Amino acid sequence: MQMRIEAVDLPGRTCGAAPDFPGYDNIHVAVQRRDRRDELLDPHPGDAASATWTLDCTATATDAGIDIRGPYIQGRPGARFVYLSWGTMDEAGTFTMFRRAKLMLDAIAPATVTAAMSSGRLLARLRLTDGRGQPLCAQVRPPHIEWSAAPQPRGVDTATP
Template sequence: MPRLPGAGGHGMMAGMRIRIDAVDLPGLTRPASADGRVPAYGNLHVAVQRRDRPAELLEPQPGDAPSATWTLDCTTSASPNGIEVRGPYVQDRLGRRFVYLSWGTVDGSGVFTMFRRAKLMLDAVPADVLDAAARGGLLVGRLGLTDAQGGPLCARVEPPRITWTAGRAD
């Protein structure tokens, strides 16, 4: 079967969107931990952090929202290691790509102060799902944002904490 120009050729760039669908947000407040090591936080918000620009946040959502959705434009290309994902909101550290969800407090003047982050690990997306997403134009990550202690989910996030599926960008 003949190959169409730009149809999955080695190194060819293609557009893709990553949609993050979050549920089970932890609420607007976080009480201090019993041992005092974690302070109390108020007016919690969560947002996607731009690569190398921690102060640039995409669509901050209040911690008590019923759900939150972010859509990130990115590109994909084939490499010897599989599909590479790049974009303004895709972090790249030591060859490991991920999306940061930044948790912070918002003060009376609207200033966001980050106190922790979750790393949605793109290298943990199953290869067949990422391949299908690159073809269809959409990768969807679904996750709950409350950790086992009832606070904001942080640290590395990989399946089964997040479910990745491929879709069509229509």
């Protein structure tokens, strides 16, 4: 199965200082790999019109429900999530993280996960700017994210070896 994250309304490449936010320049956002804080999938600049990531994962039925796992899925069963890492990018391309958002997988309706297992794709849609105009952070659950099952694009094999 694949998980596709589609994000819009990014906060900008520069976010000014606020009482609890020091402000940053050359902001980027990426998906963080499990247990590898510095390994990021496809960083997007904070002023991009949108950002999209596609993650390979598996969904397995267990006694406790459906467990979603993969190289970019963090946490333990029942508390899994995907990290969107916010950071600055220097001229050498070095990413320095300053904030993260946790896309909480336990907030997905079981029927949606079951449908995604059949269709081959779980789709997440969200805005990446919070109510103060800053990069979205903390735990992200509905209504701030919309989860759905989507058909797999043509020519994509969903079989797991």
